[in-house]
Amino acid sequence: MILTIDVGNTNITCGIFRGDVIAANFRITTKMPRTSDEYGMLLSNLLEQNDIHPSEIEDAIICSVVPNVMHSLRGALIKYFHITPIVVEAGIKTGIRIVTPNPQQIGADRIVDAVGAYEIYGGPVIVIDFGTATTYDFVDENGAFLGGITAPGIRISAKALWEDAAKLPEIEIKKPDTVLGKDTITSMQSGLIYGQIGQTEYLISRVKEEVGLDNIKTVVTGGLGRTIANETNAIDVYDPNLTLKGIYRVYKKQNRKIK
Numbered sequence: 545m546i547l548t549i550d551v552g553n554t555n556i557t558c559g560i561f562r563g564d565v566i567a568a569n570f571r572i573t574t575k576m577p578r579t580s581d582e583y584g585m586l587l588s589n590l591l592e593q594n595d596i597h598p599s600e601i602e603d604a605i606i607c608s609v610v611p612n613v614m615h616s617l618r619g620a621l622i623k624y625f626h627i628t629p630i631v632v633e634a635g636i637k638t639g640i641r642i643v644t645p646n647p648q649q650i651g652a653d654r655i656v657d658a659v660g661a662y663e664i665y666g667g668p669v670i671v672i673d674f675g676t677a678t679t680y681d682f683v684d685e686n687g688a689f690l691g692g693i694t695a696p697g698i699r700i701s702a703k704a705l706w707e708d709a710a711k712l713p714e715i716e717i718k719k720p721d722t723v724l725g726k727d728t729i730t731s732m733q734s735g736l737i738y739g740q741i742g743q744t745e746y747l748i749s750r751v752k753e754e755v756g757l758d759n760i761k762t763v764v765t766g767g768l769g770r771t772i773a774n775e776t777n778a779i780d781v782y783d784p785n786l787t788l789k790g791i792y793r794v795y796k797k798q799n800r801k802i803k
Contacts, residue, residue: 547587548600549629551608551617551727552653553676554699559585559788560596566785568594574610574792580619588624595720604605604629605795607652607747607787632656637797639663651679653787658683660790661763665781668759670751672744672779673767673787676700677716680747682755690755693747698768705732737771745778 545567550557555783556572570590588598604627608614614631621627630636632652637671642650649675650760653673658681667685672678674697681692696704697715707715715729724739725731752758762779764772765786773782 545596545600545602546725546792546795547621547625547627547629548602548751548788548795549606549608549617550653550656550787550791551606551613551643553610557788558590559785559792560591560594560601561708561788561792564792566788568596569785570594578613578616580616580623581615583620585623587620593765598625601625601627603627603795603800604628604725605632605791607656607791607799609651609653609795617685620723629771630795630800632791632794636794638794639687639797640683641686641688642689650689650692654679656794657681657690657765657787658689658790658791660783660786662687663793664783664786664789665763666762667703668755668757668761670748670760670762671786672762672764672766672769674698674740674764674769674772678740678743678766682751682752682760683800684755693751695743695747698736701739702732702736717768735764738769741772741775744772745776748778 545559548559556574559569560567585715592599599668604621606629621629634648638659657671657673662683669683672680676697678695678697682690702717706712715732719737720730720733723734725734752760763781764779765783770782773779
């Protein structure tokens with residue numbers, strides 16, 4: 545089995561692949577500082593909760609946008625699993641060409657999302673990740689990453705509302721029944737959800753206009769992606785495990801001999 549790890553700003557998402565199938569997945573909070581021993585014990589316990597013995601993990605690959613957790617996380621895999629993990633970083637073989645002036649500035653998470661979307665659903669494709677930030681990226685029919693857009697994520701926007709406006713409360717992020725809110729909470733929910741839907745539809749339309757193509761598949765992932773995907777015809781596919789699938793496909797390109 546191959547352990548794939550996506551280290552995001554909010555969560556560390558782990559997927560265990562048996563062949564090309566995800567046998568299990570689970571999440572760990574990113575922002576809590578942990579030692580290599582804590583990561584090792586936590587990963588081991590979570591694997592066993594999913595009926596997977598740690599000795600069944602043959603290899604591992606990490607995609608991270610949070611550098612300060614990498615030392616402890618890598619140490620945990622070496623100490624507890626006897627694996628030196630592959631890290632998705634500049635120079636690694638991905639199958640995607642980054643056609644931008646500074647390819648090294650493209651985040652590893654966006655690269656693996658692009659790999660997953662292109663290889664599973666084909667190109668041209670717009671891939672959107674509703675994570676801590678909301679990212680929109682375009683990959684053409686030849687697998688070239690031509691550029692993208694970065695916007696505040698829904699939770700970032702919500703946090704800004706209730707932290708910077710004294711009378712606005714912390715709320716549950718969900719779609720209200722109507723666009724016109726009937727009170728403070730539903731008006732905030734409307735602005736967050738319907739505002740995100742409007743942004744998504746507009747940016748998809750502008751990308752299609754800019755690249756001169758109308759027949760582009762749009763693939764969405766990320767925690768709140770399903771909520772947005774259910775509310776617009778501009779999105780073709782919601783794939784909650786797209787990032788893990790992309791990481792696994794990058795792993796397969798390394799031709800690494802497993803133990």
